[in-house]
Amino acid sequence: MDKFGGLKHLFVTIFMSQLAIFVVTPAMPDVTMMLLCPAQDECSLAIYLSGFQQAIVGIGLVVMMPIIGNLSDVYGRKALLTVPLTLAIIPPVILAYRRTKKFYYVYYVLRTLTGMICDGGIQCVALAYVADHMSQAKRASAIGILAGVGSAAFVCGTLADHFLSTSQIFLVATIASTIAVVYMQIFLEDTARVEEYPIEEQPILRNNEMEDTELDCETAKNIKVFNRVPSLKDIIFFLRKSHTFSLAASVAFLNSFAEGGEQAPFQYFLKARFHFKKDNFADVMLIANICSATSQLLLMPMLAPLIGEEVLLCLGLITGFTNLLIDSIARKIWIPYTAALLPISTSLVKPSIQSIVSKQIGPSEQGIAQGCISSISSIANILSPFLYSPLTALFLSEKPPFRYPGFSILCVGLAWLIAVIPSAMIKVITLVSRQ
Template sequence: MEKLRGLGHLFAAVLLYGMASFMVVPAITDVTMSALCPGKDECSLAIYLSGLQQAIVGFGTVILTPLIGNLSDEYGRKALLTIPMTASIIPLVILAYSRETKFFYAYFVLRTLAAMVGEGTINCLALAYVADNVPGMERVSAFGILSGVLSAAFVFGTLVARFISTALTFQVAAAVSMVAVVYMRIFLKESIPLADESAQPILKGSETDVDQNDSNSVEKTHVFKKIPSIGDLISLLRSSKIFAQAAVVAFFNNLAEGGLQTSLLYFLKARFHFNKTQFADLMLIVGVAGTLSQLVLMPLLAPVLGEKRLLSIGLFVGFSNMFLYSLAWAAWVPYATTVFSLFVVFVSPCCLNE
């Protein structure tokens, strides 16, 4: 329990960062439409650019997340957390200053680069920090608290966006993200899991054992090995049949979810003229339902039904959710489909556990 209290500064920094990130989501659709297709409720260019951005970010995340994670083993979690958290501030500042077309394009480019560095990195580094500082028996509780903090950040950030103007949304988000970085740099203690000499025997030989040239060669090899090769990824998939199957399921599910997230808000705007307020309402309902499901429903059903059945339920309900969205005939239908969030959230935990 003492170890969990020591993670308070990490949880606070993640909460602030998450609030700033989620706060702009309901507003960005209207901003994008105004910048690319002013005065219109339909804009193919906005959907194409959003899809392109998501593809680039996904590719960059695959390369950069393992690299940054491995660098954090050597240079520390706090030091590497600073990079993506700082990078996320700049795009928010741009839209806080102006949302004209030229500023939007600058935001688009910098947001893409920042997301490549931080999209999955911050969550992974936060989990690694928890693992560094909490004994094995208490990690499950600590991971659960971190998940709850992220859910709270989603709810709080969306709630703030619901009641303030679009212009103020980006100003507040930029300010909160700055506070998150400053708070993290001041209060969070560094964590370097490989700081002791025994953890790095290959680089700590005496001068009599390893000459200078060999030492430099080993050091260069050590740096290059931080980047996983295609062979490494294939070997990892071949190492476990269950892991490979879970990876395939997760890939196609994330592909479908990514397509839905890219186009859904634009579809609702074109079909029912939704704006930031309606988007925030939907996101709040989904966030609260998903949180309750993870905290209450899933722990009750998992021992009874098993993880495979829960995964099947989550995948089927996710498909049904997308199908109903595509047939939405009235503005109340998107609100009604939010009940599916109770079951869709089963997919990710089940895949991770496999």
Template structure:
């Protein structure tokens, strides 16, 4: 049964807020922690930039494979059941950093880094145990970093009436941005050790809250499947029906992903736009933070203030502007406006970077 009011999705909104708060309270501290672990007593660290870039590439490729898989399984087992996976996965890297440590076994690592990485880095050498954290975060990030947003949007789109769909998606994205804003603000005033504790608690509360209050209303085994999916598959090669057991055994192989892309021009173009936009943003963001640390000696607090500016604009646009403009201008106009704004932002950044 479709929901008629955005207020009917209030429990989803709370879940999205808590999950995104947990994810975004950590980034302001990561640059200091990474440099402190890999290049002690230095402001410049080329290895940190290379590893961060490699991690972004792996996360992008992993998400490209994992997100269609999660979406496919959510069509079978329900949005709520699969939304549990990325939210719970985000607890793991944060949860390993919750316990205070008074003394490090490796003299090279500073007290702030020792407290924040806690058990992992306290066991042995800082570099080796940083790589353990790095590997765990890379693995879980393939599911959690984009999975929470995608499945939340899928839940809202599947369970709200068509005329309210764009507004609901805008609210989901806006609440995620608001959570990022408040998470970054919290990081500005919390110590590094407290940041990881708060992130773990927020992720756990989000998981428990979602399991208790968010209702599975469509797309699960125990309920009726989606009667009007967002994307209708018209491709002959992709139209073979499969039972639930067959779908579980043949979980959306790579050829089916490409088949799905070929079956819809709209989906193919949207995928290209998302890829190019992500490539531009990802290639600029990480080196930018390490540049500020090396050149201007930025720390956690400075990064938090800088991120607050961007998150404030995103929250205002997605919470207040998009839900009102979408019914008037349509999705295509909003997407075009967003791409133009992104291009202008990149152009200004490139000029400032050259100077």
């Protein structure tokens, strides 16, 4: 970890912020049911509110991620990281103070609004910060460790949830979020801003502006790249200008499409097929995330320099398909637990994509590029439930088109299998080699 010493304060900040999120997540269904539908086993209102929140946050992320990434390019990573970290403190404070129906609705509204910035903004700016501090040779390893820190926070948060009361859970979340902000302000060093980079290190959007205007070199150096709200035209220019970036974006879309289908539909499948309960889901999630943390913290730093992110990307996608193929035909309850070990490879997909993207983009464009990828992924997360939820309900019903309860889960895996095609076409050409 010594070679990533410059990032250790970022890793601590991200761990505390993610811990605050994941310690609350397992408790929210019970808290929601208790406040909105007391003494009831089912609550349609809770389901609809949860789905509506997910959709609104997803739409907000599509719009906000490129903007946040762009602003971090212009005003610095630390300044923009402060915004989502500070906003994340507000929602848990509400339920830490009091848990009544009125306070829940206040929490719900604030969590929805802050989620549009916090749910993707922290990760987006953190990725750009890593790209600022690490050479291209070490960047994949550092991004893998950043992802592993998030997985480790999930494991710790889920375990802590078993030992804390409801009031303590929200108090711990508030304290952890506050520590993340204070620690970052004291220890985290800021990075260079757009105007501090040489013009030759601003390859894509900077060149786009230069094509549209005739400026001398001295004047061009004083222009802030992308110093405005990003437009769809600018995002399309990213996709058109870099073939590798467009391929990575397509893989990111399909990966998020599969991840979205792997959430609620997969849980309903396990519940219907094997009568899973809360503890069963928690055990499977813990196994998967322990494997993910191990893989991202240890395997990716070792393998990425040897075989490359593009190979890890293909391997992770194939493993993801294999995982869900096994689950879809499973007949014994132990099989999903065993298949949960496979994310040791699947968890490398997202950091591999992020590393590939970072190597195609200049220092002044890291934030906006990662924001674009996050935005594209958010679109997939919004669309995915519209396909997989009805499909899952259909094949778990009493009159399916044909007898295959896990067919929808197989279809989720097919998104990963299809993603192998563009991922196999990716050939990482670093910025240095293009100049």
